[in-house]
Amino acid sequence: MSFVVKAVGILQQPANGVLLWNNTSVRNMATLKDISRRLKSVKSIQKITKSMKMVSAAKYAKAERELRAARSYGMSAKSFYDSLEVEKVEGPQKQVLIAATSDRGLCGAANSSIIKNIRAQLTDPKQNLEGTKVVAIGDKSRAGLARTHAANLLLSINEVGKRSLVFGDASAIAQQLISSGFEFDSAEIVYNKFKSAIAYTTSRQKILSNEAIANSKSIQVYDSTDADVLRSFQEFNLASVLYYAMKENATSEQSSRMTAMDNATKNAGELINKLTTYYNRTRQAVITTELIEIISGAAALEQKN
Amino acid sequence: MAMAATRFLIRTATASRNPVFRLMSARTQATSAAPASGSAADMLFTFASPSEVFYTQAKNVRQIDVPTMSGNMGILAHHVPILGVLKPGVVSVFELDGNTKRFFVSSGSIAVHPDSTVQLLAEEATAIENIDSKAAHDALSEAQRRLGAAKDEKQKAEAQIEIDCAEAAIKAASGVYQ
Numbered sequence: 001m002s003f004v005v006k007a008v009g010i011l012q013q014p015a016n017g018v019l020l021w022n023n024t025s026v027r028n029m030a031t032l033k034d035i036s037r038r039l040k041s042v043k044s045i046q047k048i049t050k051s052m053k054m055v056s057a058a059k060y061a062k063a064e065r066e067l068r069a070a071r072s073y074g075m076s077a078k079s080f081y082d083s084l085e086v087e088k089v090e091g092p093q094k095q096v097l098i099a100a101t102s103d104r105g106l107c108g109a110a111n112s113s114i115i116k117n118i119r120a121q122l123t124d125p126k127q128n129l130e131g132t133k134v135v136a137i138g139d140k141s142r143a144g145l146a147r148t149h150a151a152n153l154l155l156s157i158n159e160v161g162k163r164s165l166v167f168g169d170a171s172a173i174a175q176q177l178i179s180s181g182f183e184f185d186s187a188e189i190v191y192n193k194f195k196s197a198i199a200y201t202t203s204r205q206k207i208l209s210n211e212a213i214a215n216s217k218s219i220q221v222y223d224s225t226d227a228d229v230l231r232s233f234q235e236f237n238l239a240s241v242l243y244y245a246m247k248e249n250a251t252s253e254q255s256s257r258m259t260a261m262d263n264a265t266k267n268a269g270e271l272i273n274k275l276t277t278y279y280n281r282t283r284q285a286v287i288t289t290e291l292i293e294i295i296s297g298a299a300a301l302e303q304k305n
Numbered sequence: 306m307a308m309a310a311t312r313f314l315i316r317t318a319t320a321s322r323n324p325v326f327r328l329m330s331a332r333t334q335a336t337s338a339a340p341a342s343g344s345a346a347d348m349l350f351t352f353a354s355p356s357e358v359f360y361t362q363a364k365n366v367r368q369i370d371v372p373t374m375s376g377n378m379g380i381l382a383h384h385v386p387i388l389g390v391l392k393p394g395v396v397s398v399f400e401l402d403g404n405t406k407r408f409f410v411s412s413g414s415i416a417v418h419p420d421s422t423v424q425l426l427a428e429e430a431t432a433i434e435n436i437d438s439k440a441a442h443d444a445l446s447e448a449q450r451r452l453g454a455a456k457d458e459k460q461k462a463e464a465q466i467e468i469d470c471a472e473a474a475i476k477a478a479s480g481v482y483q
Contacts, residue, residue, distance in 0.1 A: 072361045073353035076424040080416060167355040167428060221419050223385040229374065232390040236414045240426055243355055 032282055039275045046268035052106065053261035060197070060254035062164060067194060067251045074244020077237050081206050085218045094131040096154065096177070096187035097121065098207075098242070099145070100249040101138035103158050107257035110249075113202045114190050115144035122149050133182055137173065137246070154182055161250050170243035178235060184209055191245040192252035198259055200252035205245050210234050348382040349422040352398070352408075354430040359408065360398070362422070369423065370397040370482075371415050372473075382421055389415045391427060393473035395482045407433040409477045411470050438478040445471035 097118050101111040118134060118141070121127055133154035136142040142156040155176055160169055187207040192200040213219055213234055214227070350369065352360040360366065369380045372394030378387075391413040398406045413427035448467035455461040 066356065069353070069356055069358050072351065072358040073355055073426060076351045076353065076416075076426055079424075083418070171428075221386050223387045225388050229388060229390055232374075233388045233414050233416075236390070236412075236426070236428075240355075240414075 032279070032286060035275060035279045035282060039272065039279060042268055042271050042275065046265055046272065049261045049264040049268060053258055053265055056107075056254050056257040056261060059164075060251065060258050063247075063251040063254050064194075066164060067247050070244055070247040074241065074247070077240035077244060078205060080237055081208055081241065083218070084208060084213065084216050086208060086212045086216045092128045092131050093186060094133075094182070094184045095128075096133050096135060096182065096184040096207075098135040098177075098187060098189040098245075099137060099141035100189055100191035100246050101136070101141040101144075102161055102250070102253050103139040104257075105140060106260060107253050108260040110192055110200070110253045110256040111138070111140040112144070114192065114249075115141055117190050117202050117204075118145065119148065122152065133184070135173075135177060154180055161246070165243070165246055165250055167239070167243050170246060171239040174235065174239040174242050178238070185212065189242065189245040191249040192256075194248050194251040194255065197255045200256065205241060207238060207241060208234075347421050348380075349420075350398075350425070351423065352396070352425040352427075352430070354410075354413075354427045357430065359406075359430065365401045366398055367401050368399040369425070370395075370399075371425065372396070372410075373415060380415075380417060380423055384417045384421070384423075386419045387415070387417050391415060391425075393470040395433065395473075395477045396425065396427075396430070397482060407477075407482060409433055409436055409474055433477055436474055436478040438475060441471050441474040441478060445475065 099114050099118055101114050105111065122129065122132065122134075122145075129152065132152055134141075134145055134149065134152050135154050136145060136156040137160055139156075139158045142153065142158070146153060155173075157173055157176070160173075186209065189205040189207065191203060191205065193203040194200050208216075210231055214230060219225060219230075347364075348366055349362045349364060350360050350366040351362055352358075352369075367381070371378055371380065371389070372392050373389040374392050375389065377394075378389070391410055393411050394409075396408045396410050398408070400406065408427075408430050409432075410425075410427040411429040413425070413430075415426075416424045418424070445468060448464050448471055452461060452464035452468060455464050
């Protein structure tokens with residue numbers, strides 16, 4: 001017969017069988033060994049999360065510094081798209097959604113919130129699925145969207161942002177998008193806008209196509225805008241806005257990873273404390289049981305004599 | 306081309322104003338978005354490259370000379386709204402206090418909006434003093450070698466762009482600004 005006694009107050013939720021203070025196995029050393037093994041593994045996990053936190057803190061500091069310069073640059077570029085008035089075109093729209101994610105996980109919900117945002121739009125019954133394409137920057141968005149919407153993937157880009165992002169990366173992506181041959185009416189970049197070290201918002205940045213800009217009423221006020229200049233301007237602006245959005249996203253990702261790893265380290269610390277207490281109690285229980293056995297054995301011998 | 310050159314002279318009259326008045330008008334604009342008063346301080350100038358910011362909505366700028374694909378142009382406050390593409394060359398920024406700062410830009414875009422905000426976005430930009438003339442000469446000969454070895458139109462065009470850029474950098478480093 002075996003029955004489970006929960007160690008009072010120490011372990012409210014035994015994670016698996018190893019942690020159960022099983023009266024039948026207190027006697028042998030296996031439980032003690034199991035606990036010490038678990039303790040060791042949690043400790044090494046803590047070491048990993050701790051160093052990951054340190055690495056991302058350094059990366060975050062760099063990203064934040066670079067973002068400050070990129071922001072002023074990006075704000076100017078993006079204001080061009082935001083301020084231009086475009087008329088709504090009737091009929092089915094061709095749309096491109098650019099998912100600015102990264103290759104790596106372990107950064108909280110930074111990547112998944114972008115994927116969720118896009119998937120919500122793709123699964124919307126009103127959405128014109130045939131006319132919507134996704135550009136997946138980073139392995140995470142590709143993996144997340146390929147499962148359900150493989151037909152909608154236009155481009156996927158990885159290995160971006162391994163080292164810190166430069167303008168050349170963004171312009172290469174813009175180049176790919178332009179030469180992909182998909183003529184979109186509108187495009188949106190879905191990215192995490194960095195707010196502070198602990199907060200970001202998943203936002204969208206509108207991008208206008210060449211035609212939309214050329215047909216816009218507000219473009220008329222600009223002098224001597226021949227098609228060639230406008231096209232170069234738009235392409236450069238696309239790269240600039242892309243660069244800015246990706247920079248924001250990279251900073252959010254690093255800060256999010258920093259927070260996630262900080263939490264993981266704290267949780268591991270808590271688990272270590274619990275396990276250490278549990279380990280010591282179990283050890284004492286084993287000693288006590290052994291003592292009782294010896295004493296009662298001796299007493300039984302004495303009674304015989 | 307010719308049109309761009311004439312734009313050089315547009316509204317030069319607004320440039321010379323009493324500095325006190327300018328200061329006041331800047332203040333009123335900040336508080337109550339007063340209508341354009343015609344002073345040079347109305348220009349909000351932003352000049353940035355992806356990795357560096359030189360001016361952010363700066364009001365202390367009188368005139369900016371930029372090299373564009375359609376010719377060099379000088380921009381003062383209340384310039385006609387334009388969109389333009391930069392070519393390699395020197396951007397000169399004339400500040401209100403008489404200082405002139407010169408930057409080398411490789412490429413980029415210029416936008417002058419109807420509200421007199423000027424946005425100069427360069428792919429790469431640096432102060433003229435930082436140009437390494439020797440490195441520019443090296444880049445030039447390297448690009449010329451590649452132009453000779455170019456197999457298709459694309460490579461040729463890329464090499465040509467590099468040559469233009471290197472030549473402009475050499476010119477800028479030697480003190481020729483236009």
